[in-house]
Amino acid sequence: MNGFRGQVTLDGPSGTGKSSVARDVATRLGAAYLDTGAMYRAATVAVLDAGVDLDDPEGIARAVAEADIEVGTSAETEVVLVDGEDVAVRIRGTEVTRAVSPVSAVPAVRRLLVERQRALVAAAEAVVVEGRDIGTVVLPDATLKIYLTAAPEVRAERRAGQLGVTDPARIAHIAADLRRRDAYDSSRADSPLRPAADAIVVDSTGLDRAAVVERVLDLAGTAVRDPA
Template sequence: MAAASIAHDLAHAETTDVARPLVVALDGPSGSGKSSVSRQVASRLGLAYLDTGAMYRAATWWCVHQGVDLTDQPAVAALVASMPLEIGVDPSDPTVHVDGTDIAEAIRDSSISTAVSAVATNLEVRAELRRRQRELIDVERTAGFSGGVGVVAEGRDITTVVAPDADVRVLLTASEEARLARRAKDVHGDADASSVEATRDQVVRRDRDDSTVSQFLVAADGVVTVDSSDLDFEQTVQAVLEVVERTGQR
C-alpha cells in the first residue's frame, strides 16, 4: 500500500545522512474533505497535522469573545496579532487553545462558521496567520511533534502562498452537490434537502467570499488536482497517498 511504502521510506531516511522532512500541502473548497483526509494521511505517514482553517476560526472566536466588531478591520487585525493561540498538531488529537482555553469544539459552532469569512478576508489577519503557519511548518521540518519527519498542512493559501515549496501540493476538490451533502452530514447528521440548504451558506457563500483573497478553486501550476466527487473517504485518502508516493519522495 502507498502509506506503508512512504512510511518505510521516511523511517529509512531518518537513519541516513540525506534525511529530509516531507511537507504535504493540501487546499480545496469547503466540504471537499480536506481536513479529514489530511488528518488520515498525516496519521498513516507519521507526520504532524496542521489545520490552518482552525486558526482562522480561533481568531474569529477570539474577536467575538473579546467583543470586537468584526467589520472594524484594524481592530480585528490588532487583536489577532496578540492572540495567545496554541495549535496541537497530533493528527489523532489536534487541539486548539486560546489563552489557555480549549476551543476545539467552540470554533465549530455555526455562529463561528457564519462569521469566519469576515476575519479570513482581512488581509492583515491573513498576513499574521500565514506567518504563524510558516513557523509551525518550519518547526516540523526540524523537530516538533513529528521529530522532524514533516507535516501535512491543509487550508486556504497553503499550496500557493504559505508553502509553495512543499514537496507535495494537492488541490482536493468535489462537485458543489457532493460538498453540500458531506457538510450537511457532518453538521446535521443527514443530507436531506433541508439539511443541505441549511449548510449552503457555510459552503457556497463562504467559498465565494474567501475566493476574493485566496486561490483554492483551481489548481495553480505544479499543484495536483484530486477530484473526490465520486470517491468515498478511503478512496480519497488513497488517491492523495498515491500523489504523495508519486511526487513527494526523492
C-alpha cells in the same frame, strides 16, 4: 511509507473532506498535521469574544494579535486553545463559521497567522498541512500540492453528515452557506482560494474517504521518488 520527508499541502473549499483526509494521510506518513483553518477559526473566536465589529479590519487585526492562539500538530489529538481555553468544539459552530471569512480576509491577520504556520511547519521533518492558500502562499515550495474539490451538492451532504443533519431544508441551508463562503474566499484580494499552478487537482465527488487517502499517498510516493 514512514520514510516520507517534506510537506504535503491540501487546499480546497469547505466540505471536501480535507480535514479527515489530511489527518489520515499524516498518520499513514508518520507526519505532523496542521489544520490552518482551525487557526483562522480560533482567531475568529478571539475577535468575537473581543466584541469587535466584523467591518473593522484594524480592530480584528488587533484582537488576533493580542490573543494567545495555540493549534496542535498531532493527527490523533485536536488541540485548539484561545487564551488557554479549549475551543475545539466551539470553532465548528454556526457563529464562528459565519464570521470566519471576513476575519480571514484581513491582510494583517493573514500575515500574522501565515508566519505562525510557517514556524510550525519548519519544526517538522514531515508535515501535512490543510487550508485554502497553503500551496499558493504559505508553502509555495512544498513537496506535493493537492487541490481537493467536489461537486457542491456532495459537499453539502458530507457536511450535513458531519453535523448529524438530515432535514432537507437545513441541508439546503448548509449548501447556501458553502456557496457563500466559496464566493467570498475566491474573490478576496489577499490570498484568494484557488489551486496553485503546480497543484494536482483531486475531485472526490465519486470517491470515498479511503480512496482519496490512497490517491494522495500514491502521489506523495511519486513526489519523493521523482522530485521536481
